[in-house]
Amino acid sequence: MSNKERPNQANTNSEVTPTDTGYTFTDDPWIRWRNTWRYLTGGLTDEGIHQYIRGRDARFEREDCHRCEKERDYLLQYSPIVRFMNQKITALGGDLHKGNIRCQSCKEGRGGGFDPNYGILLCANRPEPVEDRLAHEMVHAYDFLRFKVDFQNHDLRHAACTEIRASSLSGECRFWREFWHRSQWKLTYQHQECVRRRATISVSKRPNCKDDVEAAKVVNEVWDSCFADTRPFDEIYK
Structure with a gap:
């Protein structure tokens, strides 16, 4: 058999069957309901969950x-x-x-x-409630005006401090929100752990932060002074 007559085996082997994520792109109401059911019952892969959320966000x-x-x-x-x-x-x-x-x-x-x-x-x-998110960002605005927090040069210590304060003061880490909505069931130091966790996640997403290890390190460095600082409140409001 000549080379011309041989099938292209490399091309045949390179064909990849798309992975079934459980999600179907469609405008059909029945299939959209099926996608939602699979999402709620764990019938989607991680990629299927991302596809479902993106589709839902675009539609609404x-x-x-x-x-x-x-x-x-x-x-x-x-x-x-x-x-x-x-x-x-x-x-x-x-x-x-x-x-x-x-x-x-x-x-x-x-x-x-x-x-x-x-x-x-x-x-x-x-x-999440708009009130919590708006209060969170208003703490950042206050910190920028009051303490000259560096939002332009991406100083990680500044970022860690304002994220600690915003998570602590906005109400997003109050006990019942952690307990019912995030399945965080510890009864002691729950507020502090929520603030530390959310601040670390936020800092880790900064462009000049290497990874979550560096984010946690920076949060720990400024923790004592920034968590204790409740200005402009006299104490943690909620």
């Missing part, structure tokens, strides 16, 4: 953003912690309002962000 982006904006407007007017933080930020020369507190759909794993030049971003597709 407009509704999520509208809901987030309504909650933001309500909180700015009626939430005690948001109103208090906004007063303190205004006293330092800041100006946060619904024009620079924006809602949009974000990639997985992100809850929001603060940028001194643009204001606050709230990720509308995250399930």
Whole structure:
């Protein structure tokens, strides 16, 4: 048999069957319901879970953003912690309002962000309460104005300190949220462990942080002074 007559064995062997993630891309309501059922009952692979979340976020982006904006407007007017933080930020020369507190759909794993030049971003597709996320970012805004926290040069010690304070003071680490929503069932030092865990995760995502080991090291270095600092509150609010 000549070379021309031989099948291309290399090409035949290189064919790869796509991995079944359990998720089906579709607009069909029945199959979408099946995707949801598989998601809730553990029938999706890790990649299938990512595909489900991305599909859900894309489908409900407009509704999520509208809901987030309504909650933001309500909180700015009626939430005690948001109103208090906004007063303190205004006293330092800041100006946060619904024009620079924006809602949009974000990639997985992100809850929001603060940028001194643009204001606050709230990720509308995250399930956590908007009040906690807004208070978290307002602590960052306060720290930038009050303590000149380095958000531009990415100083990891500055990042660790403001993340510790934001997680501790915003309410996102209160006992029942950890207990019921994150399956953290320890009865002692739960708040401290939540703050340390979430601060370490946030610092590890900074571009100039090598890994979670370095993030944990930096958090530990500044822990005592930053966790004890509850300004502008007299104590941890909630």
